[in-house]
Amino acid sequence: MSRKSFSISNLLSLLVLLICMITATAQDFTILSSCQSHCGGIAIPYPFGIGKGCYLNNNEWYEVICNQTSGKPVPILNSINKELVDISLPDELSSNSFGLIRIKNPVTSLGCSNKEQLSLALNVTGRPFFLTGRNTLVAVGCNNKVLMTDVKSHIGGCESTCDVGSGQRGQNISCDGYRCCQAKIPSDRLQQIDIKIESLGGNTTKSAGCRVAFLTNEAYSPSNITEPELFYDKGYSTVELGWFIYRLRNMSVDTSCYSIIEGTSGWGYSNYESCICRYGKYLERSYRSCMCNGGYRGNPYLSSGCIDIDECEEAKAEGRNPCGKGYDCENIQGNLSCRKKSKTLAIILGICLGFGLLVIAIGAWCLYKFIRKQREMKRKKFLELNGGLLLQENFMSNEGNVKKTRVSSSKELEKATENCGGKPGDEVSELEWEKTAKYEI
Numbered sequence: 001m002s003r004k005s006f007s008i009s010n011l012l013s014l015l016v017l018l019i020c021m022i023t024a025t026a027q028d029f030t031i032l033s034s035c036q037s038h039c040g041g042i043a044i045p046y047p048f049g050i051g052k053g054c055y056l057n058n059n060e061w062y063e064v065i066c067n068q069t070s071g072k073p074v075p076i077l078n079s080i081n082k083e084l085v086d087i088s089l090p091d092e093l094s095s096n097s098f099g100l101i102r103i104k105n106p107v108t109s110l111g112c113s114n115k116e117q118l119s120l121a122l123n124v125t126g127r128p129f130f131l132t133g134r135n136t137l138v139a140v141g142c143n144n145k146v147l148m149t150d151v152k153s154h155i156g157g158c159e160s161t162c163d164v165g166s167g168q169r170g171q172n173i174s175c176d177g178y179r180c181c182q183a184k185i186p187s188d189r190l191q192q193i194d195i196k197i198e199s200l201g202g203n204t205t206k207s208a209g210c211r212v213a214f215l216t217n218e219a220y221s222p223s224n225i226t227e228p229e230l231f232y233d234k235g236y237s238t239v240e241l242g243w244f245i246y247r248l249r250n251m252s253v254d255t256s257c258y259s260i261i262e263g264t265s266g267w268g269y270s271n272y273e274s275c276i277c278r279y280g281k282y283l284e285r286s287y288r289s290c291m292c293n294g295g296y297r298g299n300p301y302l303s304s305g306c307i308d309i310d311e312c313e314e315a316k317a318e319g320r321n322p323c324g325k326g327y328d329c330e331n332i333q334g335n336l337s338c339r340k341k342s343k344t345l346a347i348i349l350g351i352c353l354g355f356g357l358l359v360i361a362i363g364a365w366c367l368y369k370f371i372r373k374q375r376e377m378k379r380k381k382f383l384e385l386n387g388g389l390l391l392q393e394n395f396m397s398n399e400g401n402v403k404k405t406r407v408s409s410s411k412e413l414e415k416a417t418e419n420c421g422g423k424p425g426d427e428v429s430e431l432e433w434e435k436t437a438k439y440e441i
Contacts, residue, residue: 039066039075047245047301048087050075056245056301061127077103079127085238089299090291097262097278098242098289100132105215105239108146110197112210112232121150121194122215122239128287129241133188134217138237140180140228141211143200148185150194158183159200180225185215189242189282215239245301247279247286257290257300269293271334274308275300295334311336 035054037044048062049055055062063078075084085102108120124130139146142162149155158181175182185193195213210228217240231237258273262280269276277290277300292298292306299305312329315322323329323338330337 036066039064040073042075042084042086044075045087045089045299045301048077077101080124080129083236089301090289092276092291092294097291098132098244101129101241101243102217102238103241104236106236107212107214107231107234108195108197109213109228109232110144110199110211111141111208112212112229119194119196121192123150123192124241125191127191128244128246130189130191130282131185131193131215132217132240132242133185134240135185135215136217137183137185137195137213138175138180138216138220138225139182139197139211139213140225140231141209142179143208144181144211144213145198145200146181146183146213147196147198148183148193149196150192156183156186161200174221175225178222180220180222182220244282244287244289247288256304258293271295274306274334293334308333 032053036050039050044050044064046054047056048064050064050066052058055064061079064084065076065078067074067076076082077084080103082103082105085104088096088100090096090099105122106117106120108117110118122131137146137148137156137158139158139160141160144160145157146159147155147157158177160175160177160179160181162179193215195215197211197213199208210232212228212231214231214237216237218238257275257277258269259277259279260269262278271293273293274296275290275292277288279286279288281287290300292300295309295311296306297309298307308331310331311322312331315329321327321329322336326341327338328341330339
Protein backbone atom coordinates (compact mmCIF):
# COMPACT_ATOMS: atom_id res chain seq x y z
CA MET A 1 0.00 0.00 0.00
CA SER A 2 1.35 3.41 -0.94
CA ARG A 3 1.93 6.20 1.56
CA LYS A 4 -0.71 8.29 -0.23
CA SER A 5 -3.44 5.65 0.08
CA PHE A 6 -2.49 4.99 3.67
CA SER A 7 -2.83 8.69 4.55
CA ILE A 8 -6.25 8.95 2.88
CA SER A 9 -7.54 5.85 4.71
CA ASN A 10 -6.29 7.19 8.02
CA LEU A 11 -7.92 10.54 7.33
CA LEU A 12 -11.26 8.88 6.56
CA SER A 13 -11.04 6.79 9.74
CA LEU A 14 -10.39 9.89 11.83
CA LEU A 15 -13.30 11.67 10.16
CA VAL A 16 -15.68 8.79 10.91
CA LEU A 17 -14.44 8.68 14.52
CA LEU A 18 -15.01 12.44 14.90
CA ILE A 19 -18.56 12.15 13.57
CA CYS A 20 -19.29 9.30 15.97
CA MET A 21 -17.95 11.35 18.91
CA ILE A 22 -20.13 14.33 17.95
CA THR A 23 -23.17 12.07 17.56
CA ALA A 24 -22.54 10.43 20.94
CA THR A 25 -22.33 13.86 22.59
CA ALA A 26 -25.56 15.20 21.09
CA GLN A 27 -27.56 11.99 20.73
CA ASP A 28 -30.12 13.02 23.37
CA PHE A 29 -31.43 15.96 21.39
CA THR A 30 -30.97 14.91 17.79
CA ILE A 31 -33.01 12.61 15.60
CA LEU A 32 -31.99 10.61 12.58
CA SER A 33 -33.46 11.61 9.24
CA SER A 34 -34.35 7.96 8.66
CA CYS A 35 -36.70 7.87 11.69
CA GLN A 36 -40.40 7.38 11.02
CA SER A 37 -42.21 10.59 11.93
CA HIS A 38 -45.87 9.43 11.65
CA CYS A 39 -47.93 6.36 12.37
CA GLY A 40 -51.58 6.02 11.38
CA GLY A 41 -51.71 9.73 10.53
CA ILE A 42 -50.46 10.73 14.01
CA ALA A 43 -47.24 12.77 14.34
CA ILE A 44 -44.61 11.30 16.66
CA PRO A 45 -42.36 14.23 17.77
CA TYR A 46 -39.04 13.76 19.57
CA PRO A 47 -38.32 12.77 22.41
CA PHE A 48 -40.85 10.09 21.40
CA GLY A 49 -39.89 7.95 18.44
CA ILE A 50 -40.37 4.77 16.47
CA GLY A 51 -37.37 2.44 16.26
CA LYS A 52 -33.99 2.28 17.96
CA GLY A 53 -32.08 5.55 18.00
CA CYS A 54 -35.21 7.58 17.33
CA TYR A 55 -36.38 8.26 20.91
CA LEU A 56 -34.66 9.85 23.90
CA ASN A 57 -31.76 7.80 25.26
CA ASN A 58 -33.33 4.68 23.72
CA ASN A 59 -35.53 4.62 26.83
CA GLU A 60 -38.73 2.55 26.56
CA TRP A 61 -40.69 5.35 28.27
CA TYR A 62 -40.68 7.28 24.99
CA GLU A 63 -40.76 4.35 22.60
CA VAL A 64 -43.71 4.15 20.20
CA ILE A 65 -44.50 0.95 18.34
CA CYS A 66 -46.30 1.28 15.01
CA ASN A 67 -48.48 -1.85 15.16
CA GLN A 68 -49.78 -3.00 11.77
CA THR A 69 -51.18 -6.41 12.69
CA SER A 70 -54.75 -5.24 12.01
CA GLY A 71 -53.81 -3.98 8.55
CA LYS A 72 -54.01 -0.38 9.68
CA PRO A 73 -51.00 1.25 11.42
CA VAL A 74 -51.76 1.95 15.09
CA PRO A 75 -49.31 3.85 17.38
CA ILE A 76 -48.83 2.15 20.77
CA LEU A 77 -47.00 3.80 23.68
CA ASN A 78 -44.92 0.81 24.69
CA SER A 79 -44.26 1.68 28.36
CA ILE A 80 -47.99 1.67 29.27
CA ASN A 81 -49.30 -0.40 26.33
CA LYS A 82 -51.93 2.16 25.34
CA GLU A 83 -52.98 3.35 21.89
CA LEU A 84 -52.01 6.95 21.19
CA VAL A 85 -54.52 9.48 19.92
CA ASP A 86 -52.05 12.37 19.69
CA ILE A 87 -48.85 13.83 21.17
CA SER A 88 -48.21 17.54 21.73
CA LEU A 89 -45.13 19.41 22.93
CA PRO A 90 -45.16 21.94 25.78
CA ASP A 91 -46.52 25.26 24.52
CA GLU A 92 -45.87 28.67 26.07
CA LEU A 93 -48.77 30.29 24.21
CA SER A 94 -51.37 27.83 25.51
CA SER A 95 -49.85 27.79 29.02
CA ASN A 96 -49.10 24.07 28.78
CA SER A 97 -45.92 23.87 30.82
CA PHE A 98 -45.89 20.11 30.21
CA GLY A 99 -46.22 18.07 27.07
CA LEU A 100 -49.53 16.25 26.56
CA ILE A 101 -50.54 12.91 25.15
CA ARG A 102 -54.01 11.44 24.71
CA ILE A 103 -54.54 7.71 24.95
CA LYS A 104 -57.43 5.29 24.52
CA ASN A 105 -58.45 3.76 27.83
CA PRO A 106 -61.06 0.95 28.28
CA VAL A 107 -64.44 1.73 29.93
CA THR A 108 -65.62 0.04 33.11
CA SER A 109 -69.01 -1.71 32.73
CA LEU A 110 -71.70 -3.59 34.63
CA GLY A 111 -74.78 -5.43 33.27
CA CYS A 112 -73.83 -4.88 29.63
CA SER A 113 -72.66 -8.41 28.79
CA ASN A 114 -71.21 -11.53 30.28
CA LYS A 115 -67.75 -9.96 30.09
CA GLU A 116 -67.95 -7.56 33.00
CA GLN A 117 -65.24 -5.13 34.03
CA LEU A 118 -66.37 -4.01 37.47
CA SER A 119 -62.99 -2.48 38.28
CA LEU A 120 -60.41 -0.96 35.98
CA ALA A 121 -57.21 0.83 37.00
CA LEU A 122 -55.00 3.28 35.13
CA ASN A 123 -51.48 3.11 36.54
CA VAL A 124 -48.46 5.05 35.21
CA THR A 125 -46.46 4.95 38.44
CA GLY A 126 -42.70 5.16 37.95
CA ARG A 127 -43.04 6.66 34.49
CA PRO A 128 -42.80 10.29 33.34
CA PHE A 129 -46.60 10.54 32.86
CA PHE A 130 -49.50 11.77 34.99
CA LEU A 131 -53.24 12.42 34.76
CA THR A 132 -54.01 16.06 34.08
CA GLY A 133 -56.69 18.02 35.95
CA ARG A 134 -58.77 18.28 32.77
CA ASN A 135 -59.89 14.68 33.16
CA THR A 136 -63.24 13.89 34.78
CA LEU A 137 -65.06 10.74 35.83
CA VAL A 138 -68.26 10.15 33.83
CA ALA A 139 -70.87 7.51 34.66
CA VAL A 140 -73.90 6.62 32.51
CA GLY A 141 -76.84 4.38 33.40
CA CYS A 142 -79.49 3.68 36.04
CA ASN A 143 -78.89 2.62 39.63
CA ASN A 144 -75.21 3.46 39.10
CA LYS A 145 -72.68 4.20 41.85
CA VAL A 146 -69.09 4.85 40.71
CA LEU A 147 -66.03 5.25 42.95
CA MET A 148 -62.49 6.45 42.30
CA THR A 149 -60.05 4.55 44.52
CA ASP A 150 -56.31 4.00 44.80
CA VAL A 151 -55.95 7.73 45.26
CA LYS A 152 -53.96 8.48 48.41
CA SER A 153 -56.37 9.31 51.27
CA HIS A 154 -59.03 10.29 48.74
CA ILE A 155 -62.22 8.61 47.63
CA GLY A 156 -64.44 10.32 45.12
CA GLY A 157 -67.24 9.39 42.79
CA CYS A 158 -70.82 10.07 41.71
CA GLU A 159 -74.26 8.44 41.42
CA SER A 160 -76.80 8.35 38.61
CA THR A 161 -80.40 7.17 38.61
CA CYS A 162 -83.31 6.98 36.19
CA ASP A 163 -86.04 7.74 38.76
CA VAL A 164 -88.28 10.50 37.45
CA GLY A 165 -87.95 13.60 39.62
CA SER A 166 -84.67 12.51 41.15
CA GLY A 167 -82.33 15.23 39.94
CA GLN A 168 -84.21 15.51 36.63
CA ARG A 169 -84.39 18.89 34.94
CA GLY A 170 -86.71 20.13 32.24
CA GLN A 171 -83.64 21.20 30.24
CA ASN A 172 -80.87 19.12 31.72
CA ILE A 173 -77.56 20.67 30.58
CA SER A 174 -75.16 18.81 32.87
CA CYS A 175 -74.70 15.28 34.11
CA ASP A 176 -75.92 15.96 37.64
CA GLY A 177 -77.44 12.61 38.53
CA TYR A 178 -80.26 11.89 36.12
CA ARG A 179 -79.10 9.07 33.80
CA CYS A 180 -75.52 10.35 34.03
CA CYS A 181 -73.16 11.94 36.53
CA GLN A 182 -69.64 13.28 36.57
CA ALA A 183 -66.92 14.18 39.09
CA LYS A 184 -63.54 15.85 38.93
CA ILE A 185 -60.50 13.77 39.80
CA PRO A 186 -59.31 14.56 43.37
CA SER A 187 -56.04 16.26 42.39
CA ASP A 188 -53.74 17.05 39.50
CA ARG A 189 -50.72 14.96 38.50
CA LEU A 190 -52.08 11.65 39.72
CA GLN A 191 -50.27 8.58 38.46
CA GLN A 192 -52.73 5.92 39.59
CA ILE A 193 -56.51 5.75 39.76
CA ASP A 194 -59.02 2.90 39.92
CA ILE A 195 -62.70 3.01 38.87
CA LYS A 196 -65.28 0.71 40.47
CA ILE A 197 -69.01 0.34 39.67
CA GLU A 198 -71.55 -0.66 42.34
CA SER A 199 -75.38 -0.71 42.55
CA LEU A 200 -77.27 1.85 44.57
CA GLY A 201 -78.70 0.21 47.70
CA GLY A 202 -82.50 0.27 48.22
CA ASN A 203 -83.25 1.40 44.65
CA THR A 204 -86.78 0.44 43.50
CA THR A 205 -85.83 0.22 39.82
CA LYS A 206 -86.73 -3.22 38.60
CA SER A 207 -83.83 -3.54 36.19
CA ALA A 208 -80.74 -1.35 36.24
CA GLY A 209 -79.57 -2.56 32.83
CA CYS A 210 -76.23 -1.60 31.28
CA ARG A 211 -74.03 0.81 33.25
CA VAL A 212 -70.64 2.25 32.28
CA ALA A 213 -68.03 4.56 33.80
CA PHE A 214 -64.82 6.03 32.40
CA LEU A 215 -62.22 8.76 32.73
CA THR A 216 -62.05 11.29 29.93
CA ASN A 217 -60.83 14.76 29.03
CA GLU A 218 -63.81 15.25 26.68
CA ALA A 219 -66.91 17.19 27.70
CA TYR A 220 -70.16 15.25 28.04
CA SER A 221 -73.70 16.34 28.80
CA PRO A 222 -77.16 14.77 28.41
CA SER A 223 -77.27 16.26 24.90
CA ASN A 224 -74.46 13.97 23.69
CA ILE A 225 -74.93 11.10 26.17
CA THR A 226 -77.66 8.75 25.01
CA GLU A 227 -77.43 5.11 26.01
CA PRO A 228 -74.68 3.38 28.02
CA GLU A 229 -74.66 0.55 25.45
CA LEU A 230 -73.15 2.94 22.91
CA PHE A 231 -70.17 3.65 25.16
CA TYR A 232 -69.81 -0.05 25.90
CA ASP A 233 -69.80 -0.92 22.20
CA LYS A 234 -67.22 1.77 21.53
CA GLY A 235 -65.08 0.18 24.22
CA TYR A 236 -62.81 3.10 25.11
CA SER A 237 -62.61 6.75 26.10
CA THR A 238 -59.82 9.27 25.61
CA VAL A 239 -57.70 10.21 28.64
CA GLU A 240 -55.20 13.06 28.77
CA LEU A 241 -51.76 12.52 30.30
CA GLY A 242 -49.01 15.04 30.91
CA TRP A 243 -45.41 14.06 30.21
CA PHE A 244 -41.96 15.39 31.12
CA ILE A 245 -38.33 14.26 31.24
CA TYR A 246 -36.82 12.83 34.41
CA ARG A 247 -33.40 14.24 35.20
CA LEU A 248 -31.87 10.83 35.56
CA ARG A 249 -30.41 8.11 33.39
CA ASN A 250 -28.19 10.77 31.77
CA MET A 251 -31.21 12.68 30.48
CA SER A 252 -30.16 16.09 31.80
CA VAL A 253 -28.25 17.07 28.67
CA ASP A 254 -27.23 20.74 28.59
CA THR A 255 -29.15 22.84 26.09
CA SER A 256 -29.10 26.46 25.00
CA CYS A 257 -32.59 26.94 26.47
CA TYR A 258 -33.08 29.44 29.28
CA SER A 259 -33.64 27.64 32.61
CA ILE A 260 -36.09 28.61 35.36
CA ILE A 261 -37.23 26.87 38.52
CA GLU A 262 -40.90 25.89 38.75
CA GLY A 263 -42.86 28.29 40.93
CA THR A 264 -40.83 31.38 40.03
CA SER A 265 -42.34 34.20 38.01
CA GLY A 266 -39.98 33.69 35.10
CA TRP A 267 -39.59 37.42 34.37
CA GLY A 268 -35.87 36.88 33.92
CA TYR A 269 -36.14 35.83 30.29
CA SER A 270 -37.12 37.85 27.23
CA ASN A 271 -38.35 37.19 23.71
CA TYR A 272 -34.75 36.83 22.61
CA GLU A 273 -34.64 33.43 24.35
CA SER A 274 -35.82 30.92 21.76
CA CYS A 275 -36.68 28.20 24.31
CA ILE A 276 -37.23 27.76 28.05
CA CYS A 277 -36.70 24.77 30.34
CA ARG A 278 -38.60 24.59 33.62
CA TYR A 279 -37.14 22.47 36.42
CA GLY A 280 -39.00 21.05 39.38
CA LYS A 281 -39.66 18.01 41.55
CA TYR A 282 -42.48 15.47 41.49
CA LEU A 283 -42.66 12.42 43.77
CA GLU A 284 -39.12 13.18 44.98
CA ARG A 285 -37.81 13.09 41.42
CA SER A 286 -36.36 16.02 39.54
CA TYR A 287 -37.82 16.66 36.15
CA ARG A 288 -37.46 19.07 33.28
CA SER A 289 -39.99 20.35 30.76
CA CYS A 290 -38.84 22.48 27.82
CA MET A 291 -40.86 24.60 25.42
CA CYS A 292 -40.39 27.13 22.64
CA ASN A 293 -40.74 30.69 23.88
CA GLY A 294 -43.53 32.98 22.65
CA GLY A 295 -42.68 34.12 19.13
CA TYR A 296 -40.96 30.83 18.26
CA ARG A 297 -42.20 27.52 16.94
CA GLY A 298 -40.67 24.07 16.73
CA ASN A 299 -39.30 21.33 18.96
CA PRO A 300 -37.27 22.48 22.02
CA TYR A 301 -35.86 18.96 22.45
CA LEU A 302 -33.96 19.20 19.18
CA SER A 303 -30.83 21.27 18.68
CA SER A 304 -31.87 24.69 17.27
CA GLY A 305 -35.39 23.31 17.07
CA CYS A 306 -37.22 26.55 17.98
CA ILE A 307 -37.45 28.85 14.96
CA ASP A 308 -38.51 32.51 15.01
CA ILE A 309 -42.05 33.14 13.73
CA ASP A 310 -42.63 35.97 11.26
CA GLU A 311 -45.76 37.37 12.91
CA CYS A 312 -46.11 40.09 10.26
CA GLU A 313 -46.22 37.62 7.37
CA GLU A 314 -48.67 35.37 9.22
CA ALA A 315 -50.95 38.34 9.92
CA LYS A 316 -50.69 39.45 6.29
CA ALA A 317 -51.67 35.97 5.09
CA GLU A 318 -54.73 36.20 7.34
CA GLY A 319 -55.63 39.58 5.82
CA ARG A 320 -55.03 41.71 8.92
CA ASN A 321 -52.57 44.33 10.15
CA PRO A 322 -51.60 43.71 13.80
CA CYS A 323 -50.35 47.28 14.13
CA GLY A 324 -53.46 49.08 12.86
CA LYS A 325 -53.99 51.77 10.25
CA GLY A 326 -51.12 54.17 9.64
CA TYR A 327 -48.47 51.76 10.96
CA ASP A 328 -46.18 49.22 9.34
CA CYS A 329 -45.43 45.84 10.89
CA GLU A 330 -41.80 44.81 11.17
CA ASN A 331 -40.70 41.35 12.34
CA ILE A 332 -38.05 41.22 15.07
CA GLN A 333 -36.51 38.29 16.92
CA GLY A 334 -39.29 36.63 18.91
CA ASN A 335 -41.80 39.42 18.36
CA LEU A 336 -42.97 42.20 16.05
CA SER A 337 -42.50 45.95 16.00
CA CYS A 338 -44.97 48.63 14.85
CA ARG A 339 -43.61 51.82 13.28
CA LYS A 340 -45.49 54.79 11.91
CA LYS A 341 -45.58 55.09 8.14
CA SER A 342 -43.01 57.71 7.03
CA LYS A 343 -43.88 60.58 4.62
CA THR A 344 -40.30 60.48 3.36
CA LEU A 345 -41.07 57.31 1.46
CA ALA A 346 -44.01 58.98 -0.32
CA ILE A 347 -41.81 61.96 -1.26
CA ILE A 348 -39.09 59.68 -2.60
CA LEU A 349 -41.64 57.74 -4.60
CA GLY A 350 -43.03 61.02 -6.07
CA ILE A 351 -39.56 62.21 -7.08
CA CYS A 352 -38.74 58.87 -8.64
CA LEU A 353 -42.02 58.89 -10.56
CA GLY A 354 -41.42 62.43 -11.89
CA PHE A 355 -37.86 61.60 -12.90
CA GLY A 356 -39.11 58.51 -14.66
CA LEU A 357 -41.64 60.49 -16.68
CA LEU A 358 -38.93 63.00 -17.64
CA VAL A 359 -36.65 60.23 -18.86
CA ILE A 360 -39.51 58.79 -20.92
CA ALA A 361 -40.23 62.22 -22.51
CA ILE A 362 -36.55 62.78 -23.40
CA GLY A 363 -36.31 59.31 -24.81
CA ALA A 364 -39.40 59.85 -26.97
CA TRP A 365 -37.96 63.14 -28.36
CA CYS A 366 -34.62 61.52 -29.16
CA LEU A 367 -36.41 58.67 -30.88
CA TYR A 368 -38.42 61.17 -32.98
CA LYS A 369 -35.23 63.00 -34.05
CA PHE A 370 -33.52 59.75 -34.91
CA ILE A 371 -36.44 58.56 -37.07
CA ARG A 372 -36.57 61.96 -38.88
CA LYS A 373 -32.85 61.84 -39.59
CA GLN A 374 -33.15 58.33 -40.96
CA ARG A 375 -35.93 59.42 -43.32
CA GLU A 376 -33.83 62.37 -44.59
CA MET A 377 -30.90 60.09 -45.29
CA LYS A 378 -33.15 57.67 -47.19
CA ARG A 379 -34.55 60.59 -49.31
CA LYS A 380 -31.07 61.80 -50.26
CA LYS A 381 -30.00 58.31 -51.17
CA PHE A 382 -33.06 57.95 -53.39
CA LEU A 383 -32.22 61.22 -55.21
CA GLU A 384 -28.64 60.09 -55.78
CA LEU A 385 -29.78 56.82 -57.28
CA ASN A 386 -32.24 58.57 -59.65
CA GLY A 387 -30.22 61.66 -60.78
CA GLY A 388 -32.35 64.00 -58.81
CA LEU A 389 -29.43 65.46 -56.91
CA LEU A 390 -27.77 66.77 -60.07
CA LEU A 391 -31.04 68.38 -61.14
CA GLN A 392 -31.43 69.99 -57.79
CA GLU A 393 -27.87 71.36 -57.89
CA ASN A 394 -28.44 72.86 -61.35
CA PHE A 395 -31.66 74.43 -60.22
CA MET A 396 -29.94 75.89 -57.17
CA SER A 397 -27.10 77.35 -59.36
CA ASN A 398 -29.49 79.02 -61.87
CA GLU A 399 -31.73 80.37 -59.23
CA GLY A 400 -29.39 83.30 -58.61
CA ASN A 401 -29.25 84.30 -62.31
CA VAL A 402 -32.82 83.91 -63.49
CA LYS A 403 -35.13 86.01 -61.49
CA LYS A 404 -38.35 85.32 -63.29
CA THR A 405 -39.65 84.12 -66.65
CA ARG A 406 -42.82 85.77 -67.83
CA VAL A 407 -45.25 84.79 -70.56
CA SER A 408 -46.71 87.95 -72.28
CA SER A 409 -50.11 88.29 -73.91
CA SER A 410 -50.68 89.02 -77.62
CA LYS A 411 -51.43 92.70 -77.04
CA GLU A 412 -48.23 93.14 -75.08
CA LEU A 413 -46.31 91.49 -77.90
CA GLU A 414 -47.88 93.82 -80.51
CA LYS A 415 -46.95 96.83 -78.47
CA ALA A 416 -43.44 95.62 -77.84
CA THR A 417 -42.76 94.83 -81.53
CA GLU A 418 -44.73 97.78 -82.86
CA ASN A 419 -46.62 95.29 -84.91
CA CYS A 420 -43.58 94.61 -87.00
CA GLY A 421 -43.87 91.02 -87.12
CA GLY A 422 -47.43 90.97 -88.34
CA LYS A 423 -50.37 90.22 -86.31
CA PRO A 424 -50.38 87.43 -83.95
CA GLY A 425 -50.95 84.33 -85.90
CA ASP A 426 -49.14 85.57 -89.07
CA GLU A 427 -46.09 83.72 -90.23
CA VAL A 428 -42.87 85.58 -89.47
CA SER A 429 -39.32 84.65 -89.93
CA GLU A 430 -37.36 83.20 -87.09
CA LEU A 431 -34.95 86.11 -87.30
CA GLU A 432 -37.69 88.70 -87.04
CA TRP A 433 -39.24 86.98 -84.11
CA GLU A 434 -35.96 86.84 -82.26
CA LYS A 435 -35.50 90.59 -82.87
CA THR A 436 -38.87 91.47 -81.50
CA ALA A 437 -38.96 88.96 -78.62
CA LYS A 438 -38.89 90.50 -75.16
CA TYR A 439 -37.15 88.94 -72.17
CA GLU A 440 -37.09 90.19 -68.76
CA ILE A 441 -33.87 89.35 -67.08
